[in-house]
Amino acid sequence: xxxxxxxxxxxxxxxxxxxxxxxxxxxxxxxxxxxxxxxxxxxxxxxxxxxxxxxxxxxxxxxxxxxxxxxxxxxxxxxxxxxxxxxxxxxxxxxxxxxxxxxxxxxxxxxxxxxxxxxxxxxxxxxxxxxxxxxxxxxxxxxxx
Amino acid sequence: xxxxxxxxxxxxxxxxxxxxxxxxxxxxxxxxxxxxxxxxxxxxxxxxxxxxxxxxxxxxxxxxxxxxxxxxxxxxxxxxxxxxxxxxxxxxxxxxxxxxxxxxxxxxxxxxxxxxxxxxxxxxxxxxxxxxxxxxxxxxxxxxx
DNA sequence: ATTATAGGTAAGTTATATTGACATATTATA
DNA sequence: TATAATATGTCAATATAACTTACCTATAAT
Numbered sequence: 001x002x003x004x005x006x007x008x009x010x011x012x013x014x015x016x017x018x019x020x021x022x023x024x025x026x027x028x029x030x031x032x033x034x035x036x037x038x039x040x041x042x043x044x045x046x047x048x049x050x051x052x053x054x055x056x057x058x059x060x061x062x063x064x065x066x067x068x069x070x071x072x073x074x075x076x077x078x079x080x081x082x083x084x085x086x087x088x089x090x091x092x093x094x095x096x097x098x099x100x101x102x103x104x105x106x107x108x109x110x111x112x113x114x115x116x117x118x119x120x121x122x123x124x125x126x127x128x129x130x131x132x133x134x135x136x137x138x139x140x141x142x143x144x145x
Numbered sequence: 146x147x148x149x150x151x152x153x154x155x156x157x158x159x160x161x162x163x164x165x166x167x168x169x170x171x172x173x174x175x176x177x178x179x180x181x182x183x184x185x186x187x188x189x190x191x192x193x194x195x196x197x198x199x200x201x202x203x204x205x206x207x208x209x210x211x212x213x214x215x216x217x218x219x220x221x222x223x224x225x226x227x228x229x230x231x232x233x234x235x236x237x238x239x240x241x242x243x244x245x246x247x248x249x250x251x252x253x254x255x256x257x258x259x260x261x262x263x264x265x266x267x268x269x270x271x272x273x274x275x276x277x278x279x280x281x282x283x284x285x286x287x288x289x290x
Numbered sequence: 291a292t293t294a295t296a297g298g299t300a301a302g303t304t305a306t307a308t309t310g311a312c313a314t315a316t317t318a319t320a
Numbered sequence: 321t322a323t324a325a326t327a328t329g330t331c332a333a334t335a336t337a338a339c340t341t342a343c344c345t346a347t348a349a350t
Contacts, residue, residue, distance in 0.1 A: 006274070006277050006278075006281075007266060007269055009262070010197075012262045012265050012266060012269075013193065013196065013197050013258070013262075014197070015265055015269075015281065015284075016171060016261065016262070016265060017193065017194070017197065018281070018284050018285065018288060019167060019168055019284070020168060020171075020172070020190065021288050022164060022168070022284050022287045022288050023164055023165060023167070023168035025287070025288060025290070026164050026165075026287065027165070040304090040306075041305080042305075042306060042307085045165065048158065048161065048162065049162070051158065052155075052158050052159070052162065057327080058327070058328060058329095059326085059327060059328080064162075066169065067306085067307070067308090068307075068308065068309085069327095069328070069329070070307085070308080070309090070330080070331090071306065071307055071308075073328090073329070073330080074305095074307090075306090093316075093317070093326090093327085094315085094317090095316045095317070095326065095327045095328070096326095096328090097328070113154070113157075113158070117154070117157045117158075117161070118290070119287060119290040120157050120160055120161060120164075120287060120290075122286075122290050123283055123286035123287040124149075124151055124152055124157075124160075124283070125152065126286055127279075127282065127283050127286060129149060129151070130275075130279065131279040131282055131283055132151050132283065133151075134272075134275065134276040134280055134283075135279055135280050135282075135283035135284070136151075136160065136163070137272070137280075138268055138272050138276055138277060138279075138280035139160075139163050139167050139280070140163065141267075141268035141271055141272060142167045142170070142171065142264060142265060142268040143163060143166050143167050143170060145170070145263070145264035145265075145267050145268050185335090185336060185337075186336085186337080187336075187337060187338085202296080202297095203296070203297060203298095204295085204296060204297080212337085212338070212339090213338075213339065213340085214297070214299090215299080215300090215338085215339080215340090216338055216339075218297090218298070218299080219336095219337080219338090220337090238295090238296085238347075238348070239296095239346085239347065239348090240295065240296040240297070240346065240347050240348070241295095241296065241297090242296080242297070
């Protein structure tokens with residue numbers, strides 16, 4: 001029988017608070033740049049995913065974001081107005097729309113990311129590779145729980 | 146000179162996505178219970194902090210949540226209507242108000258927490274103590290970055 | 291006496307998301 | 321070929337959580 005300190009409620013509460021704060025801080029560092037382009041957190045997340053998954057389809061974006069179509073479309077319309085995304089129909093199944101950041105979009109992403117990544121970069125730089133690997137490992141388990 | 150894989154942009158992007166998903170999942174498991182009491186994520190966070198820091202002052206709550214007084218007060222008023230929090234003036238400095246969950250509040254917290262903690266508990270149970278310690282270590286560094 | 295701190299409130303606004311209903315185009319299948 | 325399923329879009333109404341700006345009281349510290 002396991003009887004570990006970190007499985008006790010107090011430690012679990014503490015971790016949950018840290019997960020919240022870690023998220024909030026990670027996604028607030030870039031606020032100034034977002035303001036510069038009059039966009040918000042929702043736009044940042046979409047841009048982030050577009051930079052990771054070039055040409056991702058709408059339905060896959062929806063699945064990753066776990067928001068409704070209506071919610072995503074509001075954001076996409078803003079990004080179209082900003083002229084930073086483009087669409088390409090799938091050549092085989094023309095129902096599917098692939099979304100891409102254009103050059104301007106990639107530049108704006110880099111501006112955002114430059115600020116956002118600092119916090120993570122410094123934390124990892126200050127950690128051993130084993131610590132980093134274990135951080136990733138546990139985070140994955142939390143996600144797939 | 147460090148030249149580590151996990152300090153590369155692609156890995157940082159990946160981690161940032163995971164931090165987002167980990168937060169979202171961690172705070173969505175308890176949605177059914179929140180609905181039962183007609184409260185939301187903001188209330189859950191306040192209740193969580195009240196269970197961790199019994200008698201915390203308003204200003205310290207504000208500092209932990211990083212929201213405005215108006216925002217917090219909306220939530221506190223809902224919790225008063227639900228009859229789950231009580232206030233006590235500080236005996237020395239009567240400007241300070243200490244906030245507590247009452248018995249009903251503690252019970253509701255336990256209902257919420259029971260659902261919320263499962264994901265974290267299982268992830269930790271499935272990890273070695275070193276992995277857990279390193280997860281906590283890196284998360285702390287991200288927060289304090 | 292003055293200033294700072296702790297907390298409260300009012301009005302209006304913004305950001306992000308929801309539900310429900312309906313529409314179109316395309317592809318897959320019986 | 322008729323029908324069902326999929327991918328996407330849109331309208332309208334609503335909810336949640338936050339914001340800004342401004343002003344207020346009470347108490348404590350200097």
